[in-house]
Amino acid sequence: MRLISDLRPALEKQQFHLCYQPIVELASGRICKAEALVRWTHPTRGVVSPVEFIPVAESTGMIHALGSWVFHEAMHQTARWRVHRPQFQVSVNVSPLQFQNSRIDLIAWRQHLSELGLDGHSVVLEITEGLLMEAGSQVLDQMLKLRDAGIQVALDDFGTGYSSLAYLNRFDIDYIKIDRSFVRDLQPDSPELALCEGIVMMAHKLGLKVVAEGIETQAQHDLLLAASCDYGQGYLYARPVLAEEFDRLLAAEA
């Protein structure tokens, strides 16, 4: 497949960029965080989804360089947004492979944060259950070091993997992101609502905050707010947008 050979020089050729999707506080409706989502503009195919190229980047080992680039780029933006909103957080997705063999260059990441005048709380790393499932001592060790730097962790796509509940206890996690498959079918008295309510109740008892993903309708927003869910993300508020467009979203509510 051509993607493999085209992906290799893509970083150098500056073919990647980030989009940001707002995460709103459900109670106030205000944007308080953003999720960074990487995009690749292929010279002939146009914008390629990360669903297609992240697995390629993982299998070729390029995910390490790409992951570092995403982190640096996202933190650069975060520093800009925190000038006006000191509590603003940006979350970045990390591949499980970045944790294996201690491949995340924590020293470089911490140095970059301090150069930008950012504390660790500026960033949330979104990880999937797959990482925790296979977690050996190296993964745990990296997670502890990240947390020492103040970096927070969100469990992404929650509810789609196996035995999620055990991980909540074993790992130091700050946020749960309820997978959008639960949000899609939310109705009053639906099993999905019961699940969301249960997840929120459990999370709060464990001291975690909850983000619901894929909110597309006001009815879904209202049900999640009534279920005491903390934050929401989805097309109802905004699609993932370029940083300049995100600036306008922030300015519009200021």
Ligand code: G
């Ligand atoms: O952006 P989009 O909505 O198409 O995202 C599709 C998938 O790609 C999501 O599961 C998301 O977590 C993943 N993804 C987006 N950006 C990144 C990234 O920078 N690194 C990794 N590892 N995954 C990403």
Ligand code: G
């Ligand atoms: O796996 P992860 O949660 O990182 O994936 C984020 C993905 O969800 C991105 O591809 C983003 O474009 C997509 N997304 C964000 N909001 C919505 C939404 O309201 N509906 C749907 N169907 N997808 C969404």
Ligand code: MN
């Ligand atoms: Mn995510």
Ligand code: NA
């Ligand atoms: Na998700």
